[in-house]
Amino acid sequence: MINESMSKIVLDKLDTYRQDSEAGDTHVLRQQSPDVLATKMKLAQWIRDGGLVPDNIQNFLAPYLEHSQHMHHPGFIGHQVAVPHEGAAIADMIHGVINNPMAVYEMGPTASVIERVVVNWMLEKCGWFTGAIDDFSQREHNGAGVLTHGGSLANLTAVLAARAHAAPDAWQNGTPDNLAIIAPAATHYSLARAVSIAGFGQNAIRTAPVNALEVLQPEKLEQTFLRAQDEGQKVFMVSANACTTATGLYDPIDEVAEFCEAHDLWLHVDGAHGGSALLSHKERHLMKGISRADSLTWDAHKMMRTSALCAAILFKDQKSMAGTFHQNASYIFYGGDEEIGFDVGPYAVECTKSALGAKLFWVLAMEGEKAMGAFVDKQYADTRKFYELINAQDDFTCPYKPEANILCFKYDGVEGNAAQLALREKILARGNFYITTAEINGIRYLRLSVMNPLTTLATIEALLTEIRLCASTSAG
Numbered sequence: 001m002i003n004e005s006m007s008k009i010v011l012d013k014l015d016t017y018r019q020d021s022e023a024g025d026t027h028v029l030r031q032q033s034p035d036v037l038a039t040k041m042k043l044a045q046w047i048r049d050g051g052l053v054p055d056n057i058q059n060f061l062a063p064y065l066e067h068s069q070h071m072h073h074p075g076f077i078g079h080q081v082a083v084p085h086e087g088a089a090i091a092d093m094i095h096g097v098i099n100n101p102m103a104v105y106e107m108g109p110t111a112s113v114i115e116r117v118v119v120n121w122m123l124e125k126c127g128w129f130t131g132a133i134d135d136f137s138q139r140e141h142n143g144a145g146v147l148t149h150g151g152s153l154a155n156l157t158a159v160l161a162a163r164a165h166a167a168p169d170a171w172q173n174g175t176p177d178n179l180a181i182i183a184p185a186a187t188h189y190s191l192a193r194a195v196s197i198a199g200f201g202q203n204a205i206r207t208a209p210v211n212a213l214e215v216l217q218p219e220k221l222e223q224t225f226l227r228a229q230d231e232g233q234k235v236f237m238v239s240a241n242a243c244t245t246a247t248g249l250y251d252p253i254d255e256v257a258e259f260c261e262a263h264d265l266w267l268h269v270d271g272a273h274g275g276s277a278l279l280s281h282k283e284r285h286l287m288k289g290i291s292r293a294d295s296l297t298w299d300a301h302k303m304m305r306t307s308a309l310c311a312a313i314l315f316k317d318q319k320s321m322a323g324t325f326h327q328n329a330s331y332i333f334y335g336g337d338e339e340i341g342f343d344v345g346p347y348a349v350e351c352t353k354s355a356l357g358a359k360l361f362w363v364l365a366m367e368g369e370k371a372m373g374a375f376v377d378k379q380y381a382d383t384r385k386f387y388e389l390i391n392a393q394d395d396f397t398c399p400y401k402p403e404a405n406i407l408c409f410k411y412d413g414v415e416g417n418a419a420q421l422a423l424r425e426k427i428l429a430r431g432n433f434y435i436t437t438a439e440i441n442g443i444r445y446l447r448l449s450v451m452n453p454l455t456t457l458a459t460i461e462a463l464l465t466e467i468r469l470c471a472s473t474s475a476g
């Protein structure tokens with residue numbers, strides 16, 4: 001049983017934390033070394049002696065919150081992680097109390113049903129589900145999916161499903177050594193990692209042809225495919241990005257699908273970040289062709305405002321999901337694996353799983369799907385405005401017009417890649433903004449992920465002033 005006054009105090013402090021962050025009355029991040037933080041929070045002492053009670057909770061909570069990353073602050077423009085919606089926080093809290101992990105239906109019946117309905121809703125957005133999303137009859141023409149603890153696990157599941165499709169006996173006999181995957185070099189590292197985990201080895205990745213902005217060039221895929229064939233490899237899968245982590249630019253899914261259909265290849269789309277364009281009438285065109293793909297990774301904890309983590313791996317054909325894993329575990333699995341039931345354990349890497357769908361459900365239930373689309377519209381449109389502002393400055397360069405809410409630019413008042421990195425360090429040290437960097441074609445840029453709806457043109461103007469100030473002060 002939760003101690004009521006303890007949880008009330010924490011909720012109260014969190015509310016103040018959120019309000020202060022949103023008002024910009026805090027630092028975004030007050031970086032300290034790990035040993036300083038461990039001392040400030042008195043971690044060893046609490047662990048050894050216990051004794052955390054309502055009267056002293058502030059001794060721990062104050063430094064813990066003060067030195068956290070303040071994602072609600074408008075100056076948080078860093079990584080692609082959602083500023084969590086209140087609904088997701090409530091879902092996290094409920095899960096924290098009732099703890100219904102759900103490898104098997106009976107361990108979390110309500111959470112399992114929510115996951116299925118939310119997955120059906122996501123499938124519907126891809127054109128992979130028709131009918132009522134709460135109709136559970138296993139109609140063959142509908143797709144299937146499972147929620148995972150993150151896009152990285154979703155990508156791993158996609159690689160394993162594609163492998164099962166191309167080499168059905170790989171599960172028993174091991175991964176054939178001649179299979180290859182075509183993917184752009186800018187693909188999120190989790191895909192390359194999945195390739196090695198699945199036993200292909202990195203040599204199985206054939207780098208997809210890309211343009212100067214690292215966007216896949218479908219018209220040149222044939223060359224890559226034939227070269228792999230000449231070298232004794234059999235390409236079975238192409239992975240496209242929607243969008244790429246570094247730039248936020250989308251690969252042309254429809255054209256890639258054309259190529260994959262012509263060669264009978266599995267098309268995986270990594271839409272961990274940009275899949276949410278499917279919710280927006282204005283931006284949906286960026287996902288054109290998604291219904292022709294075989295699998296899609298789509299994170300809710302990026303652009304659907306849930307706390308980390310809540311991701312989905314979705315399959316056009318439900319048989320693809322059913323064939324991914326083959327496990328016997330008499331203590332937990334009772335059925336065969338040819339028909340998808342309400343136990344998610346057989347289809348996910350994880351056994352014990354959080355009530356992931358509940359987070360997304362709560363956000364949807366509070367906002368409605370139209371508002372979710374409007375959120376994507378706003379973030380994408382704001383990012384284009386920020387681009388216009390930055391690109392109009394004499395001392396800044398943007399390498400491309402953003403398609404999503406990720407924007408790269410560099411300050412021209414300093415020279416070279418190391419100088420952009422050093423600039424970011426200075427900006428972080430001052431604590432007013434949190435931004436990241438990325439390399440495109442060997443050139444280092446400062447990078448913004450415009451996740452926070454409170455980040456405005458005024459925020460970006462202040463950021464540019466901050467950058468100039470940082471550049472004018474010597475290092476150290």
Ligand SMILES: Cc1ncc(COP(=O)(O)O)c(C=O)c1O
Pocket residue numbers: 080149150151152153155188190241243244245270271272273299311
């Ligand atoms: C395109 C893409 N794919 C996959 C991932 C990994 O997702 P996660 O961090 O949820 O594991 C990311 C994370 O930023 C990403 O941008």
